[in-house]
Amino acid sequence: MPFWLLAAHGGEGAGAAARDVFFTIPVVGLKVTSIQTTxxxxxxxxxxxxxxxxxRLERVPRTRFQxxxxxxxxxxxxxxASIIGRENARAFLPFLGSLFIFILLSNYSGLLPGAGHVPGLTAPTSNWGVTAGLASVVFVTVQYVGIKRRGLRYFKHMVDPWFLAPLLLPLGIIEEFVRPFALSLRLVANIFGGETVVLAVLMAVPWFLPVVPLLLEVLFGAIQAFIFxxxxxIYLATAVAEEH
Amino acid sequence: MSPMVIFSGAAVLAMALAAFGSAYSQGRTGAAAMESIRKKPESAAKVRTTMMLALVFMEALTLFVFAIVFVLAGRVTPDIAVFTAVAVVSMAAAALGSALSQGRAAVAAMESSWREPEESGDTRTSMMLGLVFMEALTLFVFAIVFVLTGSVDSSRVLFGSAAVAAMALAAIGSAVAQGRTTQAAMQATWKQPAAAGHTRTSMMLALVFMEALTLFVFAIVFVLNGRATTPAANLFGAAAVAAMAVAALGSALSQGRTGVAAMEATWRQPEAAGDIRTSMMLALVFMEALTLFVFAIIFVLSGMVT
Structure with a gap:
């Protein structure tokens, strides 16, 4: 059995490879993992x-690339724009676009041959730390944008109507933290789960059959990036929305 | 009782269950195809192709069970006889669930083929997409049985058995939801052919969410398999996978209802297809999060138990 199939028998195939230190930066002693290099x-x-x-940007694109x-x-x-309106879409496009492209490429990096088993190449989104980091960025951005655009009115939905505030305030605060939590978990569970399925099917039947989970993985990688x-x-749009 | 007797008894039961599921669904599909040809004889060739494709998927489900019986037969020892027996029956249960749901989807596809012959290409693509998802559910159970067979020994029979049974339960839940959603999508295709593209996109998104639930159970079994090294961790693992399965089942059934309703809304109000899809996804996200919370708590607690 090839070494990369054996890795699955430990039960922590994808996880163990993720924690492997790929190399250490000499002077400062920082440990660099395969996830970071990917x-x-x-x-x-x-x-x-x-x-x-x-x-070389041109007003009328000259190259096909542009x-x-x-x-x-x-x-x-x-x-x-079709989900959150043209104005919001334009404002948040750089953030949303970067997120999508980064997550998509991260998910697909796990489909490269040997990913998770050759040193230096592991799908970053198969690690909870990475997706938690991404979700934290989303959390901070949503709060920052909301407060910047609407000031204290941003918190109004948590205390409105006022007589329900003792109930709504804790719920509202919990909800704000549950969102990034679920966001990170959804991404990592899908990508990690998908990788383990591919691995297990490869172990069971190395010919033809793995095509099914691999195809699903191609679909899942794109759709999970999309859902994130x-x-x-939607969180950004709700944060900046004036009273509904 | 000798271990081989326990295993063989379970294996024949499993084969029968799987064969029953495949046969029942193939029968329904075949009958629906005949009806479709009777109503629109000119599109007989197209209907036949669609029917053949559907039958092949259902046939393969019983073949998966056959394969797992074959693999396990060589590994039965007195220590893990119970595990192998539970594993083949779980495989059969998953195959049964997938087959019945595939049958539901295929019958609806046959009906759509004669009601809207122009869209029979679209119908076939959507049906195939749905069938692949439901087939994969049984494939997930197949894969987990294979992984566990390599690591289950006398001390881990409880965890292993609970894990394969949990996977089967989750797969059945996902299959039921996916079957209903695909069926509704087929009906929407002939009721509102103009919105066939919208229907398929929404259907695919809904199916991905339902598939993910079984995937989460798979992932937690995989993680716990590496950590179930002590008797306490074994016991915890068995309880944890059972909990995951119940959570996934609940989420799947709710997501199924949402998926069906979204398909119906799309054909009744095609111009609102985008809004319907956005709302559907938001609702599915909430139901998925419930299972994810169980996932997270198991993940955290399993570190403490070991």
Whole structure:
């Protein structure tokens, strides 16, 4: 049995590989895991593509590359506009777009051959720490944007009507924290679960059958990235919405 | 009783259950195909292709059970006889659930084929999508049985048995919800052919949520399998997977109702398809979160038990 199949028999296949220290930065002694190196790789890919595409911008796209990037950005904007309105979509597009692209590439990095088993390559979103980090960013952004746009009125929905405030306030505060919690858990459970299924099916029947879970993984990777961004968009829109 | 007798008894029961499920659904599908051809003889070839595709999926479910019986037969020892018996019956239960739900979806697809022959291509694509999801549920159970077979020994029979049974329960819940949603999507396709694309997108999103519930049970079994090293952890693991299964079952059944209602709303009010989809997803997210909370608490507690 190949070594990467054996890894699953420990019961913590994907998890164990994630915690492996890939290398240690010599002088400061910082431990770098495969998850971090994969995230650096994804950042590099996104930066290089963005830099190449925007190097010589023209009002009328001259290269197909620029036209493609413009279509992508425009597609994102139209999509988010259909959920949270054109004005909000335009304001939050950089944040939402970056989230989507990063999560999508992270999910798909787990589908590369050897991911989770060769050092230096593990799907970042199969680790709860990473998705919790992403969800924390969403949490801070939502609170920041809400308070910045609406000041103290942002908290009004938690104490309105006033006579229910003792009940609504704790519930409202809990809800604010449950949202990023569920957000992070949904992403990690889906990606980790999907990877373990692929691994287990590969172990059972190495020929043909793994195509089914792999196909589902391709679908899940995109849809989970979509759901994460979709929910973030709705949380942002609710935070800035004036009284309904 | 010798271990092989326990296993063989369970295995024949499992095969019969699976065969019954596949046969029943294939019968319904075949009958629906005949009716479809009688009502619209000119589209007989298309109906036949759709029918064949559906029958192949249902046949494969019994083959999965056959395969797992074959694999386990070589590994039966007195220590794990109970586990192997529970495993094959759980596989059969999952296959039965998937088959019945696939039958429901396929029958609706046959009806849609004659009521709206123009859309029979769309109908077939949607049906295939639904069947793949339901097939995968049984595949998940297959995979977990395989993983556990490699690690279950005399001290872990309780955890292993609970885990495969829990997986089967979750798979049945997801299958029921997916079957109903796919059926509703088929009906929406012929009732409002103009919105077929919208219907399929919403259906696919709903099915992903329902699939994820079984995936969560799979993930927790996988994690606990690595941690169930002491008797206490074993006992905790068995209780934990049972809890996960109950939670997933509840979420799945509720999501099924939401999915069906969303499909109906889409054909009655196609111009609001986008709004319906957004609302549906928000509702599904809440139901999924309930199972995720159980997942999280098990994850945290299992670290303390060991």
């Amino acid at each position: 995230m650096w790789g994804i950042m590099l890919v996104v930066l290089v593509v963005a830099w190449l595409g925007t190097r 036209a493609f990037l413009e279509l992508t950005v425009d597609g994102f904007e139209t999509f988010f 961004t979709f929910l973030t968009a």
